Amino acid sequence: MLISEALSLIGTIESRSVEELRSDLSSVRDAVAKSLRTIEKLANDLEREKIKVEEAKFESIVEISKRTVVASLRRESSIELPSPVSYGEAMRFKQRLEAITNRFREVSASHNRVFNVFIKKYAGKLKGEFETLSSLSKEVNSILAKFDNKQRPFLYCTERLNMLSDGINSIYLDEKRIEHTRKEVIQLEKRLQELSNRMLTVENSAEFHEGVRIGKEIKQVEHEEVEAQKQLLDLFSPISRAFTKYSYGITKQTSELLKVLAVEPWNIFSETEITPYLDILTEIQKALSNEKIRLKDATKVERHIDNLIKILPDFKNKFETRHHYLKTLYQTREGKFGSSHLELKEEIKNTTQDIGDQKIRLHQLEKQIEEKRLQHNSLRNESEDCLSKIFGKKYEIAA
Structure with a gap:
């Protein structure tokens, strides 16, 4: 069930x-x-x-x-x-x-x-x-x-079931965060190897100082991109329950769009138009307004969605500007300059630190998700027990 x-x-x-x-x-x-x-x-x-x-x-x-x-x-x-x-x-x-x-x-x-x-x-x-x-x-x-x-x-029983539903959503998000973090570690380790190899060949570049400047600029923009992705995740997190409620009975195409919004919302900016995603947010907002979707804090979620609809076009503009700028910086560095010794040394240091931080975060997420799974099993048993007491027969919850 x-x-x-x-x-x-x-x-x-x-x-x-x-x-x-x-x-x-x-x-x-x-x-x-x-x-x-x-x-x-x-x-x-x-x-x-x-x-x-x-x-x-x-x-x-x-x-x-x-x-x-x-x-x-x-x-x-x-x-x-x-x-x-x-x-x-x-x-x-x-x-x-x-x-x-x-x-x-x-x-x-x-x-x-x-x-x-x-x-x-x-x-x-x-x-x-x-x-x-x-x-x-x-x-x-x-x-x-x-x-x-x-x-x-x-x-x-309703409280147990809602907690179970919230727990499932939380585990799902944690699994996606773990997947994202593992990819991040792989990318960082690959980056570290590249930097180490380049360190061996770049010692006395004639364009040393210019290379340092460009490298720092690239690092700053890349950091802004990561922070923008985190900010988007934080912006979409408060409406995760609304996504779950809305996901019942929708088409496969709409489900795929909703999945992008819930898991990796920054990917919508890679599309030519973000209108289909804004339309979904508008539909969810309408469903909350006419109580087709019921949430305890529905009014607050409506306001949050309204704010998202307003700010996402600006996010897209910044995303495109940032990516275009990054592309230009990469081309300039690779086309005219070599990375300097100091830049490479700093990048190696920071990348090593980032890998360590991400591995710590990965360990914490894995530990956290294990605890949530234990709690999930307990809640599922409690939910099945209370359903049995109410209806007088055994139920198994598919969760």
Whole structure:
């Protein structure tokens, strides 16, 4: 079973649970609405009621208190109740009902004397409705608590599966980094051998100083190229999950283009046009916007993609300029000058250091990927176990 299929299965069960929650809470909402209508009617009757006060000095106090009670009852009873069509709306309904219940409790406590002495006729009925609402609020809490308890295994399993998916993507990227680093080491070792051979023949060149200058310039531009590639990898890294989500169900041609963006994005600049790659980024951005692709940080990823679309043409211009300049430098050095002794000595030193650094990095990546594979196996076992507990049969995840 694919991870996406497992997530889809869980999503189906969760949807059913939410539908059951909606059904359970809808009847409670109807009862709450009925009680609030009764309270509103009692408030209207109370407003029209002429309260008899034996001592005139209390008449204004009682009247003010009555108006306050009526206003509070009307305000709370007229509040719109959210329809629990989703878990979020169900929580809003719970919070709204708790707020109404607490407010009625406060009104009853604040005007206790007026209730028990001057509007005793309404006190019993209102108290009964208040108790009904309180009971309904407890029922809502109980329903939601049962729902949360039921959802806990689904949430846990979904979390495991998402972590497993992220881990697979991370391992894939590490494998590509290892492959890239190994190629880098081979290229550096080849370069070192070339430099060593040239060192034997270049000792007293007449164009020594010019050769040094050109060599340093080449080194700087080559370094800029490596840094530009690293920068591109860093720019595309935050949207790797969006790439994974988008990759399901696309054509082979689109998949190949997406692979270039995800693994070696600098290769797009070798193409005559980068428009096909920009179109893919635009489509992913649209899919995030209309929620065909769902990510926790979708808005942030959308903004990041928008920024990429804007800056990639400039990256291409710089890439072409840099490569043209490098080509010119190489031709000039090879055509007119020989590499100087100092330049070669420095390059040999730096290349040797780069090889050492890359081998250290390669070792770290290999160690890191081994740890991730162990974690991956553990997560896969946990995911398969939680799926078995939910659905009552054994599943094997193809990951």
